[in-house]
Amino acid sequence: MKIHEYQAKSLLKKYNIPIQDGYVIENSCDIEKTINNVSNDFQTKDFVVKAQIHAGGRGKGGGVKYSEDVKSAIQNSENILGMNLITHQTGEQGKIVNKIFITEAFDIQKEYYVAITLDRTRNMDVFMVSTEGGVNIEEVANKTPEKIFKLWINPVDDLTDNEANKIGVNLGFKDKLLQESIQIFKNMYKCYKELDCSILEINPLITSTDSKIIALDAKMNFDNSALYRQKEIHGMQDLTEEDSTELEAKKFNLNYIKLEGNVGCMVNGAGLAMATMDIIKLSGGEPANFLDVGGAASAETIKNGFKIILKDKNVKAVLINIFGGIVRCDRVANGVVEAVNELGLVVPVVVRLEGTNADIAKEILSNSNVKIISASDLKDAAIKVVTEAIK
């Protein structure tokens, strides 16, 4: 799960990490009042106006503007709030900016990159830091990997003073700033661990011309599996950032992701669902979605799956691919018949059923009055559904 910059910063603040602070607004009539509040509460004459969307590259897309005085802050706020922001992470269609974060501004002396995430290869958390802050870290990793310092953390320990010291020294901090940075790194790891983060990234972490260390930006993602014990974090979820169909699918316990193509698919199991998308593409079609109906596909699940897939008006044909293990194919077949009878057959449906009770299932389908196209195996199914979609 992702949260916004202003939410991430509020969490960092709780962990005593100095942040560039401010107030968030959604309504343009609050702009002037809020800028004055930021000015008074944070003792600042200049400001930064920052679009709050779940995507990187906001600055380059025009969603972050330095404002030298109240007047320009008002102007920038009016421009950014409600704009359609396009960055390399939003895709071409962009994202509407529903919230802006108006913050104090700092004179930057130097920018750093600091992040903690999971290193899957070593099964350990890793601190990644660089003196090349404020830029796209993937580029730094590709062009000058020697400029990234990594420190792996023993899973059963916390970050020690010694380790935090190493990170600070590596970034070139000295004396008072080194001591401050040690505390910041230790607090970052505490925050990361206690809140079940999957990434905690501060880019940039800056030193200001008046010698302070400050988190200028913050990105936090969380482990979805741990949200049950992170109630506060869960409450921060911004539903306007999620696809409405995907949210609805979640209510039915379906795992759905919308894609750009016109061949809908409904599959049991995530791996087989991906493989089904792949073979649709290999057969000359484009998958319209990823949909894993899970290990307990019943008639009800199939019906809900159909409804979700058919919300996408691009869908011209649907492939149901079920390999029954625990899932019994006869139940799936009954679900298909029920769903088609209830919802009507608006697009051609190709069905491939294999595994537990597949024979009974085929009988159910052929004895029913619904017009379903049967397929004998994965390849046959893909070819048939793609043919139907381009008819």
Add this chain to the structure above:
Amino acid sequence: MSIIINNDTKVIVQGITGSEGTFHSEQMLKYGTKIVAGVTPGKGGKVVLDDKIPVFNNMKEAKNSTNANASIIFVPPRFAGNAIIEAAEANIETIVCISEGIPIRDMIKAKKITDDRNITLIGPNCPGVITVDECKLGIMPGFIAKKGNIGVISKSGTLTYEAIDQLVKNGLGQTTALGIGGDPIIGTDMKKAIQLFENDNDTKGIVVIGEIGGTMEIDAAYWVKDHSTKPIVGFIAGKTAPPGRRMGHAGAIISGGDETADAKMKIMDNCGIHVCESPSEIGKKMNEIINI
């Protein structure tokens, strides 16, 4: 011969009184798996499954009373990390964890403990292991597998079944098939699983099925290049997956260049693995390259 489990494997089911635990215990018993005990805290003293299987309150008691060497975990995800640790501390040699949705932080800890003790952990978030006609420690439909000489390794459940089915339709049976799990942190990774099959005399060929996300397929491929003597067929699911989205499995997300299906397939191919472009060619491809 086979890997990980066989006729002599004696099993404790952790979470045996839950609905999943009960259902799959029945299925495993039918397959011939030697289940000797179950564990559910607070239900110790009961005897379940037609009065055949004693239930204990904890793993230590269950292990001491039965001398089991393996366990399978069906407990809810929020308790599953501790269930793994409890099994490890009771000196269980092979632990299969079926539960899906274990917090990563819990798994980092459990993984460290099982690794330090040299325990074979399979999963979590996996369909388990089956050694054909001997022992099933998992939730896969046993009837689809046939005894033979191919080892199967997969990150995904139903895609494992698909591969087994295609092998059988091409006249090829299996020694052992295992689903290693689709989570970011798993016990036995792809390289380790290939090494086990490499050392098994009965296994003449290996199928490896990976997916987008992480780099374990690449680590495995480089090991294969330098060490493997057996023909290997490979497939990576998720060629059409959009970057940055989590595709069902917690670990199936592309975050870097080497984590895409194309990158993995290319490296596997360069390392001598026979890569299938299409998931429907797995059985056929193995049939073409193997001489049994």
